[in-house]
Amino acid sequence: MKPLKIGMIGFGTVGGGVAKILLGEAERITRRAGRPIELRRVAVRDLNKARDIDLPPGVLTDRIADIVDDPEIELAVQLMGGTDPAREVMLSLLSAGKDVVTANKALLCEHGAELFAHARELGRSIAFEASVAGGIPIIANVCCALAGNQITSLSAILNGTSNFILTEMADKEESYGDVLRRAQELGYAEADPAMDVDGTDAAQKLVILTLLAFGTAVSLSQFPCTGIDSLELDDLKCADELGYVVKLLAVARLHDGKLELHVSPTLVRKHLPLADVQGAFNAVKVTGDAVGETWFSGQGAGQLPTASAVLADIIDMAVGRAQLTFKTLVLPGEGAEYEVQPIDDIVSKFYLRFNALDRPHVLADITDILGRNGISIASVVQHESPEVQNGKEPPVPVFIMTHRTTEGKMRAAEAELNRLDSLHSPCVRMSVAE
Ligand code: NAP
Ligand code: HSE
Numbered sequence: 182m183k184p185l186k187i188g189m190i191g192f193g194t195v196g197g198g199v200a201k202i203l204l205g206e207a208e209r210i211t212r213r214a215g216r217p218i219e220l221r222r223v224a225v226r227d228l229n230k231a232r233d234i235d236l237p238p239g240v241l242t243d244r245i246a247d248i249v250d251d252p253e254i255e256l257a258v259q260l261m262g263g264t265d266p267a268r269e270v271m272l273s274l275l276s277a278g279k280d281v282v283t284a285n286k287a288l289l290c291e292h293g294a295e296l297f298a299h300a301r302e303l304g305r306s307i308a309f310e311a312s313v314a315g316g317i318p319i320i321a322n323v324c325c326a327l328a329g330n331q332i333t334s335l336s337a338i339l340n341g342t343s344n345f346i347l348t349e350m351a352d353k354e355e356s357y358g359d360v361l362r363r364a365q366e367l368g369y370a371e372a373d374p375a376m377d378v379d380g381t382d383a384a385q386k387l388v389i390l391t392l393l394a395f396g397t398a399v400s401l402s403q404f405p406c407t408g409i410d411s412l413e414l415d416d417l418k419c420a421d422e423l424g425y426v427v428k429l430l431a432v433a434r435l436h437d438g439k440l441e442l443h444v445s446p447t448l449v450r451k452h453l454p455l456a457d458v459q460g461a462f463n464a465v466k467v468t469g470d471a472v473g474e475t476w477f478s479g480q481g482a483g484q485l486p487t488a489s490a491v492l493a494d495i496i497d498m499a500v501g502r503a504q505l506t507f508k509t510l511v512l513p514g515e516g517a518e519y520e521v522q523p524i525d526d527i528v529s530k531f532y533l534r535f536n537a538l539d540r541p542h543v544l545a546d547i548t549d550i551l552g553r554n555g556i557s558i559a560s561v562v563q564h565e566s567p568e569v570q571n572g573k574e575p576p577v578p579v580f581i582m583t584h585r586t587t588e589g590k591m592r593a594a595e596a597e598l599n600r601l602d603s604l605h606s607p608c609v610r611m612s613v614a615e
Contacts, residue, residue, distance in 0.1 A: 184218065199258060215499060256279060257279045259283040275305045319467075330471045340481070341480070343409045368482070430455070439520050448613045454466070528585055538603045555586070556591065561579070563579045
């Protein structure tokens with residue numbers, strides 16, 4: 182049996198997991214792929230870095246060209262992060278006649294349309310199961326298993342790091358910084374963890390799912406994206422008191438013929454399935470016009486869960502399934518695209534937290550601004566403030582839940598609220614799932 186020779190770029194968290202499975206489970210992989218998979222070259226930035234997996238002699242290189250220019254390598258597995266030089270590398274791999282498997286969602290979010298078109302022109306294929314929701318086979322399900330449906334909505338937890346932080350903070354009352362450091366040690370976080378906690382990573386994955394589910398190319402600037410980085414333990418405790426759990430939710434749904442998209446920390450009712458997703462797990466609820474609601478969940482980040490998805494793509498490439506799937510993807514320009522709902526028109530209930538001075542008229546000022554912007558208040562919670570310490574007046578958290586209102590009204594109110602001298606820090610806002 183002629184082996185499929187592959188070159189892998191990146192030997193970090195995910196690349197290490199792929200090598201572990203390929204080398205350690207060679208017999209099983211050969212059976213599933215119908216032929217041996219030979220890891221011919223692995224490119225890294227720094228040859229002197231300590232690695233915990235031994236590769237056969239001569240495999241490791243610090244020259245990506247050793248993969249691009251090797252005519253025996255048919256398949257490249259692109260596991261370096263970021264967009265630069267990843268875009269150039271991907272274009273040259275495709276131009277050199279190689280199919281590509283990648284986990285890089287930042288790259289596909291920003292340059293997916295260009296890379297997919299380039300691959301199509303050259304008769305090459307790209308597979309990217311690991312780019313969304315780690316080990317959950319969500320790409321395969323959206324593209325293949327649910328292909329008979331018009332998907333009408335996606336509601337998902339797509340960032341393992343954020344979910345891990347929210348879970349650990351709520352359960353163990355650990356500080357945000359300590360849990361983030363642990364997520365980095367466990368290999369969940371991106372090289373720049375700001376992308377995890379500011380919502381960017383989840384938004385990039387939502388862009389990829391939106392392309393597949395709705396045939397529509399959107400950019401990050403077209404929808405609101407907020408992360409968990411301004412949340413405090415007080416927010417999680419207040420949510421709990423009100424009967425909710427906080428989750429970073431990514432939503433794409435058809436609404437009055439338009440595509441509504443957003444990523445935001447969201448209060449989810451305790452009894453709902455998304456509220457039960459713990460740690461680095463992800464979950465995706467996909468609703469289709471024929472199938473109704475479907476649920477997918479599993480580990481959304483980390484070495485072996487992500488390597489599981491990369492291996493599925495490598496095997497699919499070896500047997501020819503990935504090429505068929507790539508050929509039948511309906512890319513932008515090839516079918517009807519949906520108009521994206523303007524950001525200001527998006528409707529939600531909101532949770533607001535103010536760190537306010539405990540003085541006369543402070544609450545009146547807040548409610549006046551909300552009222553003048555047409556925002557109706559559903560509930561207010563303020564506990565008695567702590568004693569004055571060293572002559573300093575500590576701020577008191579004030580929690581407000583609104584009725585349904587628009588993102589536009591909320592943004593206008595926030596601009597005014599954040600100018601109030603009686604607030605210690607900008608107002609914290611979360612959506613409330615209905
Ligand atoms: P990582 O641990 O930082 O590893 C990145 C690897 O790429 C390293 O081996 C690095 O080499 C190599 N590299 C970077 N720039 C290079 C260059 N210019 N030339 C050659 N090699 C280069 O990252 P990771 O966590 O494995 O993530 C890889 C990709 O998978 C990213 O796109 C990420 O978003 C995605 N992803 C990650 C996860 C996860 O749970 N970690 C899950 C899903 C998707 P050195 O080792 O020499 O530094
Ligand atoms: N940093 C990402 C996360 C890795 O935490 O979800 C998986 O894409």
